[in-house]
Each structure stands twice: as structure tokens, then as C-alpha cells.
Amino acid sequence: MIKASICTIGDEILIGQIVDTNSSMISSKLGELGIEVSRMLSISDGHDDIVGSLREEMESNDIVIVTGGLGPTKDDITKPALADLFGCREWKTVDAQLEIIREILHSRGLDMLDINMDQARVPACCEPILNHYGTATIMAFHTTEGKSLYSMPGVPHETMNALPDVIADIKAHYPLGNILHRTIMTYGMAESALSKLIAPWEDALPQDMHLAYLPNTLTGVRLRLSVKGGDAEDSSRRADAQIAALKEIIGDLIYSECDDTLENTIGRLLRGSGKTVSAAESCTGGMISHLLTCVPGASEYYFGGVCSYAVAVKESVLGVDSKLIEERGVVSSEVAAAMAEGVRKLTGSTYSVSTTGLAGPGGDDKNPEGTVWIGVSGPHGTITARRQYHNDRERNIERFSASALDLLRRYIIEDGEKSAFAA
Amino acid sequence: MIKASICTIGDEILIGQIVDTNSSMISSKLGELGIEVSRMLSISDGHDDIVGSLREEMESNDIVIVTGGLGPTKDDITKPALADLFGCREWKTVDAQLEIIREILHSRGLDMLDINMDQARVPACCEPILNHYGTATIMAFHTTEGKSLYSMPGVPHETMNALPDVIADIKAHYPLGNILHRTIMTYGMAESALSKLIAPWEDALPQDMHLAYLPNTLTGVRLRLSVKGGDAEDSSRRADAQIAALKEIIGDLIYSECDDTLENTIGRLLRGSGKTVSAAESCTGGMISHLLTCVPGASEYYFGGVCSYAVAVKESVLGVDSKLIEERGVVSSEVAAAMAEGVRKLTGSTYSVSTTGLAGPGGDDKNPEGTVWIGVSGPHGTITARRQYHNDRERNIERFSASALDLLRRYIIEDGEKSAFAA
Numbered sequence: 001m002i003k004a005s006i007c008t009i010g011d012e013i014l015i016g017q018i019v020d021t022n023s024s025m026i027s028s029k030l031g032e033l034g035i036e037v038s039r040m041l042s043i044s045d046g047h048d049d050i051v052g053s054l055r056e057e058m059e060s061n062d063i064v065i066v067t068g069g070l071g072p073t074k075d076d077i078t079k080p081a082l083a084d085l086f087g088c089r090e091w092k093t094v095d096a097q098l099e100i101i102r103e104i105l106h107s108r109g110l111d112m113l114d115i116n117m118d119q120a121r122v123p124a125c126c127e128p129i130l131n132h133y134g135t136a137t138i139m140a141f142h143t144t145e146g147k148s149l150y151s152m153p154g155v156p157h158e159t160m161n162a163l164p165d166v167i168a169d170i171k172a173h174y175p176l177g178n179i180l181h182r183t184i185m186t187y188g189m190a191e192s193a194l195s196k197l198i199a200p201w202e203d204a205l206p207q208d209m210h211l212a213y214l215p216n217t218l219t220g221v222r223l224r225l226s227v228k229g230g231d232a233e234d235s236s237r238r239a240d241a242q243i244a245a246l247k248e249i250i251g252d253l254i255y256s257e258c259d260d261t262l263e264n265t266i267g268r269l270l271r272g273s274g275k276t277v278s279a280a281e282s283c284t285g286g287m288i289s290h291l292l293t294c295v296p297g298a299s300e301y302y303f304g305g306v307c308s309y310a311v312a313v314k315e316s317v318l319g320v321d322s323k324l325i326e327e328r329g330v331v332s333s334e335v336a337a338a339m340a341e342g343v344r345k346l347t348g349s350t351y352s353v354s355t356t357g358l359a360g361p362g363g364d365d366k367n368p369e370g371t372v373w374i375g376v377s378g379p380h381g382t383i384t385a386r387r388q389y390h391n392d393r394e395r396n397i398e399r400f401s402a403s404a405l406d407l408l409r410r411y412i413i414e415d416g417e418k419s420a421f422a423a
Numbered sequence: 424m425i426k427a428s429i430c431t432i433g434d435e436i437l438i439g440q441i442v443d444t445n446s447s448m449i450s451s452k453l454g455e456l457g458i459e460v461s462r463m464l465s466i467s468d469g470h471d472d473i474v475g476s477l478r479e480e481m482e483s484n485d486i487v488i489v490t491g492g493l494g495p496t497k498d499d500i501t502k503p504a505l506a507d508l509f510g511c512r513e514w515k516t517v518d519a520q521l522e523i524i525r526e527i528l529h530s531r532g533l534d535m536l537d538i539n540m541d542q543a544r545v546p547a548c549c550e551p552i553l554n555h556y557g558t559a560t561i562m563a564f565h566t567t568e569g570k571s572l573y574s575m576p577g578v579p580h581e582t583m584n585a586l587p588d589v590i591a592d593i594k595a596h597y598p599l600g601n602i603l604h605r606t607i608m609t610y611g612m613a614e615s616a617l618s619k620l621i622a623p624w625e626d627a628l629p630q631d632m633h634l635a636y637l638p639n640t641l642t643g644v645r646l647r648l649s650v651k652g653g654d655a656e657d658s659s660r661r662a663d664a665q666i667a668a669l670k671e672i673i674g675d676l677i678y679s680e681c682d683d684t685l686e687n688t689i690g691r692l693l694r695g696s697g698k699t700v701s702a703a704e705s706c707t708g709g710m711i712s713h714l715l716t717c718v719p720g721a722s723e724y725y726f727g728g729v730c731s732y733a734v735a736v737k738e739s740v741l742g743v744d745s746k747l748i749e750e751r752g753v754v755s756s757e758v759a760a761a762m763a764e765g766v767r768k769l770t771g772s773t774y775s776v777s778t779t780g781l782a783g784p785g786g787d788d789k790n791p792e793g794t795v796w797i798g799v800s801g802p803h804g805t806i807t808a809r810r811q812y813h814n815d816r817e818r819n820i821e822r823f824s825a826s827a828l829d830l831l832r833r834y835i836i837e838d839g840e841k842s843a844f845a846a
Contacts, residue, residue, distance in 0.1 A: 015460065019447045192539055195495065286709030293820070294708070299733070303736055309716060312770070370530060394717060397713075
């Protein structure tokens with residue numbers, strides 16, 4: 001299997017000023033080609049650090065992809081370091097890149113300076129790849145041992161736009177095997193319990209298959225099944241069979257078979273159905289509404305909602321009976337139900353979801369910190385559910401919201417089945 | 424200068440499924456202590472890779488901070504690798520962590536499984552640090568050569584919450600020079616414009632002072648003034664003088680002199696004042712409400728609000744005149760004002776804030792993608808403001824929300840001044 005290393009150059013990443021998103025993007029693409037990324041590395045702008053680290057990466061990998069360190073200003077010294085690394089003393093000017101630089105500067109109303117012209121100068125031993133989205137020339141160094149180093153700009157949109165050309169060059173130079181990844185999104189069971197539940201299945205996976213757990217407060221536990229090597233079609237068929245077997249065990253927890261979110265799934269269920277949803281939020285304070293509206297096109301099915309943080313708003317806007325609140329308490333099944341019903345009536349949506357709970361800090365014996373009551377209302381009545389988490393306000397707001405979205409998702413699916421049955 | 428390396432363990436980063444945000448967060452904190460981060464590294468879940476890479480990092484650094492690879496499931500093999508790296512054959516159970524695990528599982532209604540209990544087992548040669556926010560024990564390995572390796576959980580909120588304890592341990596083990604940091608939070612001007620505006624002041628800073636720009640969509644540009652070495656009291660006095668001079672230039676952009684957010688600042692302004700706020704959101708879809716309620720104790724001053732994503736909800740719930748919407752368009756100063764006034768009337772709050780705009784995708788000549796109208800209403804009338812951003816839905820929702828919170832903040836301050844004048 002072909003091994004790659006991805007290196008970012010630049011103090012701004014090392015001092016924590018910016019988060020490296022390039023490596024992740026490049027890695028996804030390499031993975032699709034069946035190239036295994038063995039390491040990611042961030043190093044400083046120092047000449048010796050660049051030469052030393054990249055030499056090491058070249059020794060233990062077939063391909064090294066470098067991003068950053070190619071800007072026109074003086075803190076960028078990647079090119080001389082690469083010339084040293086490959087023992088290259090001659091330089092050349094890439095005329096086509098010079099033309100691109102001239103155009104880019106012109107479009108910004110800037111004159112061409114010496115430091116701009118330098119960006120089209122590269123070590124003579126490299127094969128230049130044109131950068132159509134920025135001024136820095138992309139360089140490919142191919143060694144006689146069949147190894148390659150690619151040097152790309154570090155500005156994320158330039159990296160992204162240049163990547164297809166680099167990928168094309170890799171494909172032209174290497175015979176590529178396959179790695180297949182399948183993602184299964186689950187919600188409703190913690191990682192440890194899930195792992196115990198599916199242990200017999202996981203333990204029986206063939207040697208070339210590997211399962212990884214990726215828990216996330218908002219999206220649940222993402223499972224990733226990888227199949228290394230082999231024929232792509234065969235791997236895909238075998239992965240399908242394993243996932244089918246997995247579904248027999250945890251089918252009710254799975255909400256998607258691609259890299260997805262609960263709010264996207266709800267969007268998929270509602271889009272084009274003519275059905276709509278609204279939200280009445282107390283403890284989640286707008287988070288559910290925010291998540292629903294992060295989906296492009298949500299305006300087709302999301303009417304909006306009420307954040308009834310104060311009790312008075314629950315009563316006056318949502319029409320929750322003050323006696324009910326007094327008798328049952330604000331954090332109760334009854335109030336969750338009344339809120340869901342209230343916002344559904346107010347907006348005229350098909351479905352509605354509500355939350356009332358204690359994100360923290362604070363709580364009592366009956367409702368400790370981390371308690372939430374969720375309500376979902378729709379054509380087939382109102383359901384409620386209680387969830388208990390722990391002491392972390394921000395996490396709880398996320399957990400409550402995700403849990404509410406999951407209950408809503410289940411209701412919508414069940415409702416669709418009931419309606420189909422009735423029809 | 425003490426050198427550190429930050430390593431993340433986990434295939435999920437290497438295959439590009441998740442972006443590593445921990446390293447950046449850790450690096451910022453180390454930088455504040457005057458520790459230089461020489462490398463960041465992401466390696467696989469493989470035993471040999473972990474042992475080999477970490478050994479190398481230990482050789483060329485004083486401190487190695489490892490995140491990830493500590494989950495309860497079987498793809499996490501960091502602990503045995505660390506035991507091998509430090510030649511440690513004995514293991515011990517950390518009772519206090521076991522108690523935390525028990526509490527966390529209990530609060531989630533889960534039983535303690537063997538794999539959960541294992542999370543409190545660590546190599547005997549390490550010094551455990553309790554993880555109060557998750558189940559994995561944090562480990563500190565101190566070598567006889569005065570080097571240290573810290574192993575932390577990889578789930579970002581756990582890493583973040585555990586970091587102060589790791590930092591405290593580092594402080595206890597290493598002689599760190601004095602670095603004084605002052606944070607100044609600004610909102611309303613982009614980094615490049617801000618940097619140009621304060622260039623004369625920045626250029627005149629004494630040699631031992633350094634300014635860093637940390638832009639963030641939700642909190643604006645954070646400025647960090649660092650003073651290296653010297654007497655703490657003297658540094659503090661000199662930093663005060665510089666900040667006073669900076670305020671002469673950009674005083675109106677500064678909303679806080681600690682590491683803060685706009686919503687916290689609003690909380691500080693309203694808490695104990697008896698004054699309250701509500702929100703009417705269209706394009707921000709609950710984000711403003713979410714931000715306001717992320718502040719602990721927000722229920723004292725935040726009544727809640729309406730997310731009027733659908734036009735019908737703007738009319739029926741907020742009472743916005745349908746003729747006004749027809750004449751002026753949904754994205755208009757008039758509708759923003761009517762929404763703010765509507766939600767203020769509905770909830771009876773002192774102040775209210777509203778948004779109506781186009782986060783994208785989509786827009787027209789009059790209101791291109793990235794346009795928002797913001798309204799703020801209160802005892803001294805209603806104001807509106809138009810903001811124009813770019814083409815990025817998720818970031819626009821954040822920009823709109825932050826911009827609205829900033830306008831609300833300015834209104835509250837001005838209102839306080841007017842009221843004081845009137846009284």
C-alpha cells in the first residue's frame with residue numbers, strides 16, 4: 001500500500017493561531033485513492049526544520065504533500081529548503097504561472113513587484129503544476145527511487161482548488177490499490193454500550209476490515225468500517241453484507257449511512273413532503289432552531305419557533321396553562337407536551353418539538369442538573385421523553401438538542417408509516 | 424526556552440474524517456506560558472507507530488502532550504503503548520477516577536462495564552490527573568531527565584476542560600519565565616483594517632512587547648498584548664499604559680478587556696439591572712437566542728424569543744404588518760424594526776433584538792447573499808442597521824448573530840447613559 005505523509009509549514013499553525021484544515025481535506029482525497037496517510041505533521045518556518053523533517057518523511061513514505069510556506073513575504077522559506085533537500089542548484093521561471101500572477105495582481109489593481117515575480121521561480125529539478133487560484137507555483141519533485149514530494153500553497157481555498165491537479169499527477173505516477181470506507185451514523189446509545197452490544201459482530205469481522213468509533217455530542221456515535229486492499233467492487237459488496245448484519249443488531253439506532261447529521265436527516269425526510277416543523281425551546285434556548293436552520297433550504301419545511309426561556313413566555317406565547325406549570329413543574333412531561341402542542345398550534349406546522357429542562361448549573365432531587373423533558377407533537381398525537389445527562393451546561397444544551405431532534409426524527413418516520421398504513 | 428510537541432492519536436484524524444482542533448487550543452495555552460511548540464503530529468492508532476513517534480518527540484522536546492486514543496473501545500491502544508514506551512509493567516487503578524466514571528455513567532442511566540472500569544487503570548509509573556468531564560484518566564509521565572509526557576482524552580470538550588490541570592502540572596514542574604498577557608476584545612472592524620489603523624501604536628511598542636491578532640467570527644478580533652520577562656508588577660503597569668493609549672484610538676470597538684464574548688458582555692450589562700431582553704430571529708434561526716442562553720444565569724434577563732423563519736410566523740406571532748412586508752420586502756429596515764418591536768411587545772422585555780436577511784445560498788441585486796438587517800428596540804426607540812457579508816451560509820449566520828449582539832450591546836450602553844442623564 002502506498003503511504004503518504006501530509007506536512008504543513010507555518011508558525012501560525014504551531015502557535016495555535018489557525019487550525020489546520022488542509023491536512024484533513026487532503027487526507028480524505030488520498031484515502032479515496034487507497035493511499036494510506038501515515039502521519040500528519042506541522043512544522044515551523046525554519047530552514048533546518050523543513051529540510052530535516054521532510055527528509056525524514058520522505059524516508060518512511062512514498063508521497064509527501066507539503067502545504068504552506070509559499071507566500072511572497074520573507075517568513076516563507078520553503079522553496080530554498082526544498083532546493084537544498086533535493087540538492088538542486090538551478091532555478092527556472094514558470095512563464096505560464098508568471099502570466100497567472102500578472103492577471104491576479106491586475107484584477108486586484110496591484111503592480112507586479114519583484115517578490116511577486118519570485119513566486120514563478122522554482123528549483124529546476126521540480127515539475128511545476130500551475131496554480132490558477134493564487135500566485136504561488138505548485139511543485140512536484142519525483143525522485144529516482146520512485147518517491148514524490150508535492151509542495152502546495154497553504155491558503156485553504158487555493159489548496160482545495162489545486163488538489164485535483166496534484167491528485168491527477170499522483171494517479172499518473174503510482175499504481176493505486178483500494179481502501180473503502182463506509183460510515184454509519186447512530187444516535188441514542190453511548191460509545192461503550194454500543195461497543196459491547198456489537199462486540200460479537202465486530203470480533204467476527206475479517207482481518208482486512210476495521211471498525212472505528214467516532215462519538216460526537218450533536219451527531220451521536222459515527223461508526224466507520226474500512227476495508228483495506230482487494231477489488232473495489234468485491235470490497236463494497238462485502239462491506240454491504242457486514243453492514244446488513246450490523247443493522248440486524250442496531251438498526252433502530254442507525255439514522256444514516258453517509259457522513260450526516262440529525263438535522264440533515266430530518267431535512268431529507270421533510271423536503272418535498274409538504275410537511276413542516278416548528279420548535280418550542282426552553283433549556284435549549286434556540287439551539288434546535290439553529291441546527292434546523294443550518295441546513296440549506298430549511299425554509300421549505302421549518303416554520304420557526306418560540307424560545308420560551310421565561311415561564312411567562314411559555315404561558316403568554318405558547319399558551320401553556322399556568323396551573324399545569326404550578327402543579328407539574330416547569331420541567332415535566334406535561335409542560336413539554338403543552339409546549340409542543342402550543343407551538344404547533346401557533347405556527348400551524350405538521351410537527352413540532354419542544355424541550356424543557358435544566359442545562360445547569362443547578363437542579364434539585366426531582367430534576368437534577370442535566371434533566372430534560374422532550375415533547376414531539378404531530379398528526380398522531382403527542383409523545384414525550386425524559387433524558388438525564390450530567391453537569392456541563394454547554395454540552396447539555398447540545399445533548400438535549402440532539403436528543404430532541406432524534407425523537408422528532410423517529411416520530412416523523414413512524415408517522416409516515418402510520419399514514420401509509422391508514423392510506 | 425522550553426520546547427513542546429503536541430501529538431494527536433487516532434485514525435479518524437489521519438483519514439481526514441475530523442479536523443484536529445485540540446492541538447491549536449493546547450498550543451495557544453502553551454504559548455501563553457512562554458513554551459515554544461516545535462511540532463504538531465498526528466499518528467495512527469497503531470502500537471508501534473505510537474511508541475516510535477512519541478519516543479522521537481520525547482528526544483527532541485521537553486514536553487510532549489498527547490491527545491486521543493483513550494476511549495473505552497478496542498480501537499484505542501494508547502495506554503499499553505505508553506506503558507511500553509516508559510518500560511512500565513505494573514498497572515494501578517485510580518479510585519477517584521473510578522468514582523467519576525461511576526457518577527457519569529449513573530447520571531446517564533448506564534451500568535458500569537468492564538471496559539469502563541479499565542478507563543481508571545493506568546501504568547503504575549504515571550501520575551494520574553483526574554478527568555472530571557469524561558471517563559478517561561489523564562496521565563502525566565515525568566522522566567528522570569526532566570522530561571514530561573501528558574496523555575489527555577481526545578474529545579475536544581474534555582481536552583479543553585482538562586487542560587488547566589495539565590497546565591498547572593507543567594507550571595509545577597518547569598521554571599517558566601514571566602509572560603504577561605492582556606486581552607482586548609474588539610468588534611466591528613476586520614483584522615486588516617484594524618491592523619492598519621493601529622499600526623503607529625503597534626510599531627511604537629517597546630521591544631519586549633508583542634501584539635497578536637486572533638480573529639473570530641463570533642467574538643470579533645481579539646488582540647493579545649504580551650510582555651516578556653521583567654518584573655510582573657512593572658510589566659502590568661506598562662501594559663496598562665499601552666492599553667490606555669490603544670483605547671484613545673479604538674475605544675469604541677473594544678467591548679471587553681478579558682477573554683470574553685459579546686453575549687457575556689450583554690449578561691454583565693443586564694445582570695442585576697432588572698432589565699431584560701428578547702429576540703426575534705429570521706435568518707439567524709435561533710443562533711442569537713442560543714448564544715444568549717449559553718451564558719449561565721441568562722434566565723435572569725433573557726425572556727426568550729421567536730424564530731420567525733416563515734413569513735407567516737412574522738405576521739401571526741410577531742404581528743408584523745403583511746403590507747409592510749409586501750411593500751418593503753422581508754429583508755428591510757422596516758421589517759427588522761417591526762420584528763424587534765413585535766417581540767418586545769409580545770414578551771414585555773426592556774430590550775429586543777431582531778434579524779432578517781439572507782444567509783445564503785441565494786440573493787438578488789437589492790439584497791445579495793450575505794445581507795442582513797438588524798433591529799434593536801428599547802425604551803428610547805428602535806434602531807436598525809444593515810450589514811453586508813459574503814457567500815458562506817454557516818459563517819453568515821454567525822456573523823449576523825454577532826453583529827446583532829454588538830448592536831444590542833451598544834444600545835444598552837447608550838440607553839443606560841441616556842437614562843442616567845434623564846435622571
